[in-house]
Amino acid sequence: MKSQRRVPRGMSPALILVMMVLTSSMAKAAGPTDTNWMSYNGTVNGQRYSSLDQINTKNVASLAEVCRLKIDDSGTFQAGLVQIDGTLYMTNAHDTIAVDATNCTVRWRHVYKPEQEDVFQINRGVAYANGRLFRGTPDARLLAIDAATGKTLWQQQIGDPAVGEFLSSVPAVWQGLLIAGTAGSDWGIRGRIMAYEQETGREVWRFYTIPRGKETGAETWTNRDSARYGGGGSWTTYTLDMASGEVFVPVxxxxxxxxxSHRPGANLFTDSMVVLDARTGALKWWHQMSPNDGLDLDLAAAPMLYWNKKGHPMVSMGSKDGYLYAVNRETQKRAFMTPVTTIEKPDKAPHARGVHTCPGPVGGVEWNGPAYDQLTKQIVVGSVDWCATIKSDEVDYQPGKFLLGGSWEWDEAKTGWVVAVDPDSGEVRWKYHADSPVVAGxxxxxxxxxxTGDMGGNFFAFESATGKVLLKKETGGALAGGVITYALGGKQYVAITSGNVSRLSFGENGKPSVVLYALPEGGQAATTSSSSSASQPATSAAPTTIAAASTAPDAGRGKDVYGKNCAACHGSTGEGGAAPSLKGLSTRLDFATTVNWIENPSAKMPRLYPSTLDAQAVVDVAAYVLGL
Incomplete structure (x- = not known):
């Protein structure tokens, strides 16, 4: 006999219906329950999808700035944001910052002082587990930090910065383990992925992404000696399948x-997705995109796990080669590869005269990969449309120095794309051509x-079903890191990073800041803690700048400014790389000319003065580079 719900005596069905409607309306008016954004991509499967809907297609155009916090005067800001129980956690190269996730008030700031020379001043964020934060450093240290107080709990050196190893990626957390990898492909490291105990930092296992000896894949390095410095670094973060206990590693x-030609063979496991047993580090399987790559076509972003309409487990990857891939995780066969930017590959390897290629070395899908929209059942990904001419040169391996084996020249035009793709067929559903590269989450x-956002400083809200732009806001700085959403106190927020100086930010640089948005109260625009400001063109001449500096030029301060803003292209010690060497600059330029060059660079360099660097910073960095 079926049970029946009793109606209280004297209460009519009509009254009950009214009460149910009122209760539902009151719950809706109270707003969404509190939510967290627990990791770099929100969830360990990398989908980045949020079930929040207070901000929707009908009201997103009224989104207003709640507050903003400047976290540095200049430098890279590419961190994925994490929000846990009302606190936002973020990083730059050396600092870890905890901020109130509703009003941008700083709760604590942890400052790491390097113990060795930084290789590359960049960091992509923190991992969180059991009240602890975990992050890497530019001098290859791994830190555990108390999430409540910002105090260091333990610190381990897990790489050697003297040979170009550093830690930029966000570790993955799995059942008491912390999984992290070394970056530094372009310095000629031998990449590896390692697991550590979260409690103590003790190493549990390691896997080399460049195999040697009897390791699987060693035979793909015909010139066996070249595997000593074969690259295969890890840049961003990792993806986990908690059911199978697998970690998906972009190499x-x-x-x-x-x-x-210096390293004939397929060169496993470079430009590959590698799947490891999270408990032991044992190799399970892999999928390589670009064997014997000569165009710098990393798999830089974390893979994303999903199920297709037939219920098959799939994995999707966005690569710097300009394609979005999908692979069946059971058969390990490729389901599709869809171009998501301009692709024009040369028919020859780079040579001294140069080959033109699209995308170039900083094109395609960079450090933020594909997301999965559960509402529309589609994959969405951002990309960079920037071609280049690559020239090869002699190979001269020197530990700790760039090992590019050549150089490149960018094309003048640089734009970006946001592309929505069918997860089964790979067919493009819609695409948006942005005026600037798209690398944000x-x-x-x-x-x-x-x-999402672009490197031109624009924050976007798209209608997911059609790609229609519903909101486009100038933020005052390039968007190169996290774009996340969460609910606190009945209100849905969107948090973004704004302001970044790197090889991709030759447009709106800005000062690294975190910015919060929400729907305005009562339809009125929210009051911001500081308004955004677009960069202004440089107007001063070198003598004016020198006079405007508050103190005499200081090469020590200039070294710090250089590391944050210049080393990505010119090398950590001015040896050159993506940009010319600065060694011996003093034999070619005097001080005033150097200052003028920094103020008014060529179109191939970012303009940092006066929006990012003030007069004092300009003269300081001029003093430093003239001493290289």
Whole structure:
């Protein structure tokens, strides 16, 4: 006999219906329950989808700035944001910052002082587990930090910066383990992935992404000696399948970057997705995109796990080669590869005269990969449309120095794309051509919105179903890191990073800041803690700048400014790389001319003065580079 719900005596069905409607309306008016954004991509499967819908297609155009916090005067800001129980956690190269996730108030700031020379001043964020934060450093240290107080709990050196190893990626956390990898492909490291005990930092296992000896894949390095400095670094973060206990690792390019003839063979496991047993580090399987790559076509972004319409487990990857891939995780066969930017590959390897290629070495899908929209059942990904001419050169391996084996010249035009793709067929559903590269995280929501941003400083909200731009806001700085959403106190927020100086930010640089958005109260625009400001063109001449500096030029301060803003292209010690060497600059330029060059660079360099660097910073960095 079926049970029946009793109606209280004297209460009519009509009254009950009214009460149910009122209760539902009151719950809706109270707003969403609190949510967290627990990891770099929100969830360990990398989908980045949010079930929040307070912000939706009908009201997103009224989104207003709640607050902003400047976290540095200049430098890279590419961190994925994490929000846990009302606190936002973020990083730059050396600092870890905890901020109130509703009003941008700083709760604590942890400052790491390097113990050795930094290789590359960049960091992509923190991992969180059991009240602890974990991050890497530019001098190859791994830190555990108390999430409540910002105090260091333990610190381990897990790489050697003297040979170009550093830690930029966000570790993955799995059942008491911390999984991290070394970056530094372009310096000629031998990449590896390692697991550590979260409690103590003790190493549990390691896997080399460049195999040697009897390791699987060693035979793909015909010149066996070249595997000593074969690259295969790890840049961003990792993806986990908690059911199977697998970790999905994106592996970077081989070295030297532009001389594939120096390292004949497929060069496993470079430009590959590698799947490891999370408990032991044992190799399970892999999928390589670009064997014997000579164009710097890393798999830099974390893979994303999903199920297709037939219920098959799939994995999707966005690569710097300009394609979005999908692979069946059971058969390990490729389901599709869809171009998501301009692709024009040369028919020859790079040579001294140069080959033109699209995308170039900083094109394609960079450090934020594909997201999965559960509402529309589609994959969405951002990309960079920037071609280049690559020239090869002699191979000269020197530990700790760039091992590019050549150089490149950018094309003048640089744009970006946001592309939505069918997860079964790979067919493009819609695409948006942005005026600037798109490298920020993409976050689709149950409100029918997909959030992201571009390097021109624009924050976007797209209608997920059609790609229609519903909101475009200038933020005052390039968007190169996290774009996340969460709910606190009945209100849905969107948090973004704004302001970044790197090889991709030759447009709106800005000062590294975190910015919060929400729907305005009562339809009124929210009050911001500081308004955004677009960069202004440089107007001063060198003598004016020198006079405007508050103190005499200081090469020590200039070294710090250089590391944050210049080393990505010119090398950590001015040896050159993506940009010319600065060694011996003092034999070619005097002080005033150097200052003028920094103020008014060529079109191939970012303009940092006066929006990012003030007069004092300019004269300080001029003093430093003249001493190289």
């Amino acid at each position: 970077g390019n081989p070295a030297p970057d532009f001389v594939p 993409l976050t689709p929501t149950a409100g029918g919105i997909t959030f």
